[in-house]
Amino acid sequence: MTDFTTWDILRNLLLAARWTVLLSLVSFIGGSLVGVALLFARIGKSGGGRAFVKAYVEIFQGTPLLMQLFLTFFGLGLFGIDVPAWLAAGLALILWSAAFLTEIWRGCVESVAKGQWEASSSLGMGYLQQMRWVILPQALRVAVPPTVGFSVQVVKGTALTSIIGFVELSKAGTMVTNATFEPFTVYGFVALIYFCLCWPLSKSSQILERKLNVAHRNH
Amino acid sequence: MSLIEITEVKKRFGDNEVLKGINIDVAPGEVIAIIGKSGSGKSTLLRCINGLETIDEGSISVAGAQLLPDELHLKALRLKVGMIFQGFNLFPHLTAGRNVMLSQMVVKKTPKAEAEGMAKKMLERVGLAHKFDAYPDQLSGGQQQRVAIARALAMQPIALLCDEITSALDPELVNEVLSVVKELASEGMTLLMVTHEMRFARDVCSRVVFMHQGRVHEIGPPEKVFANPATPELKQFLGVIH
Ligand SMILES: Nc1ncnc2c1ncn2[C@@H]1O[C@H](COP(=O)(O)OP(=O)(O)OP(=O)(O)O)[C@@H](O)[C@H]1O
Numbered sequence: 501m502t503d504f505t506t507w508d509i510l511r512n513l514l515l516a517a518r519w520t521v522l523l524s525l526v527s528f529i530g531g532s533l534v535g536v537a538l539l540f541a542r543i544g545k546s547g548g549g550r551a552f553v554k555a556y557v558e559i560f561q562g563t564p565l566l567m568q569l570f571l572t573f574f575g576l577g578l579f580g581i582d583v584p585a586w587l588a589a590g591l592a593l594i595l596w597s598a599a600f601l602t603e604i605w606r607g608c609v610e611s612v613a614k615g616q617w618e619a620s621s622s623l624g625m626g627y628l629q630q631m632r633w634v635i636l637p638q639a640l641r642v643a644v645p646p647t648v649g650f651s652v653q654v655v656k657g658t659a660l661t662s663i664i665g666f667v668e669l670s671k672a673g674t675m676v677t678n679a680t681f682e683p684f685t686v687y688g689f690v691a692l693i694y695f696c697l698c699w700p701l702s703k704s705s706q707i708l709e710r711k712l713n714v715a716h717r718n719h
Numbered sequence: 720m721s722l723i724e725i726t727e728v729k730k731r732f733g734d735n736e737v738l739k740g741i742n743i744d745v746a747p748g749e750v751i752a753i754i755g756k757s758g759s760g761k762s763t764l765l766r767c768i769n770g771l772e773t774i775d776e777g778s779i780s781v782a783g784a785q786l787l788p789d790e791l792h793l794k795a796l797r798l799k800v801g802m803i804f805q806g807f808n809l810f811p812h813l814t815a816g817r818n819v820m821l822s823q824m825v826v827k828k829t830p831k832a833e834a835e836g837m838a839k840k841m842l843e844r845v846g847l848a849h850k851f852d853a854y855p856d857q858l859s860g861g862q863q864q865r866v867a868i869a870r871a872l873a874m875q876p877i878a879l880l881c882d883e884i885t886s887a888l889d890p891e892l893v894n895e896v897l898s899v900v901k902e903l904a905s906e907g908m909t910l911l912m913v914t915h916e917m918r919f920a921r922d923v924c925s926r927v928v929f930m931h932q933g934r935v936h937e938i939g940p941p942e943k944v945f946a947n948p949a950t951p952e953l954k955q956f957l958g959v960i961h
Pocket residue numbers: 732737755756757758759760761762763764
């Protein structure tokens with residue numbers, strides 16, 4: 501058995517952490533894009549669209565992310581589609597993020613006072629014009645802190661993808677532990693790296709929240 | 720010719736009939752005060768005229784055009800009839816000037832420079848030219864309401880609907896808003912206003928509508944309505960107010 505230096509352990513973990521970062525980014529950005537589309541269906545005029553998104557959100561919020569990962573990974577396999585772990589992981593996390601982001605943003609849009617809709621209606625604006633010029637600019641400001649806050653959940657959520665075999669930070673932690681038999685050191689580092697990724701995000705969410713509360717205007 | 724014709728208008732919320740057959744004809748340049756107890760349907764009537772609520776029966780026409788509940792007709796109507804709300808409803812993310820410019824540019828596709836000129840003119844008209852760059856939360860309630868009036872005027876409506884536009888204001892700010900309205904009235908703007916300011920109704924309005932339980936209970940010139948109320952309901956209402 502070769503000896504691992506602390507640097508070897510850390511280096512291997514940091515290399516794997518790149519995949520955690522990449523998967524987080526893909527999930528968050530993909531989830532945002534899908535989330536925007538779902539948001540418009542959710543607050544739009546079509547009853548079918550609203551019901552669909554409502555059910556979608558309830559399903560994804562009402563089941564563990566782990567099950568969603570399993571279902572994507574093994575479920576697509578049933579259709580004869582051989583999905584690599586990274587694809588299943590990315591897909592499941594995108595759909596999962598979209599559900600949560602849609603719900604966060606719906607709350608933000610609905611937090612805009614009813615009078616804003618009425619005033620803009622009475623000035624002759626149509627639905628899309630109201631959205632573009634009056635509602636979304638206000639909702640966006642409210643949405644920034646919880647959205648940044650949710651990105652922390654995405655980063656932590658990527659840890660679960662180790663179970664379907666995607667080699668990111670957590671999986672690398674297990675692998676390095678198996679080689680070094682130093683679980684405490686290894687997982688200590690793993691936790692530290694997660695913390696370094698998440699802490700700036702949650703901190704900036706707090707700061708943004710305070711800033712936007714003080715001056716909720718557009719200067 | 721009437722400018723606004725309200726004929727047998729009925730409006731229900733569920734099985735609560737809020738308007739039970741309203742008839743009012745408004746001539747161009749008339750200033751009409753709508754008074755009545757809370758819940759008598761005053762706001763609902765104004766909201767129907769502006770298409771914020773759809774009516775269940777009857778008809779409303781403005782300058783000869785029927786009010787129909789599709790986007791195109793609604794937009795056409797709203798270009799003719801402006802509305803001012805109790806809660807101002809300024810867009811908080813835009814400056815006063817931008818508030819006045821936005822709908823001109825978005826709805827009428829007015830070029831920016833022209834919209835800006837109009838915004839300056841309208842803000843000046845309500846005495847707020849110097850607040851062009853102020854955000855709504857930097858303005859007093861009275862100033863916000865005057866910006867809201869300027870915003871509606873910038874669309875060059877032929878009539879304005881005002882729903883208790885001074886009710887959310889501190890007493891010392893009421894007059895600055897009312898004097899703007901008075902000015903508009905003297906310039907010939909057609910106004911329909913729900914108000915609790917009886918003095919103002921008496922001094923400025925050409926007719927007073929007393930609404931009671933979803934009906935026009937009494938209507939007439941202010942001298943008559945205030946000095947000689949014909950019904951016990953109006954007598955009681957005026958008694959309560961005084
Ligand atoms: N969106 C709505 N849904 C259900 N009922 C409503 C709605 N809007 C108004 N109503 C009801 O309609 C009736 C008349 O309301 P409206 O706001 O027109 O009264 P109002 O005369 O303006 O009273 P106030 O002086 O308090 O403003 C009330 O009984 C109210 O509860």
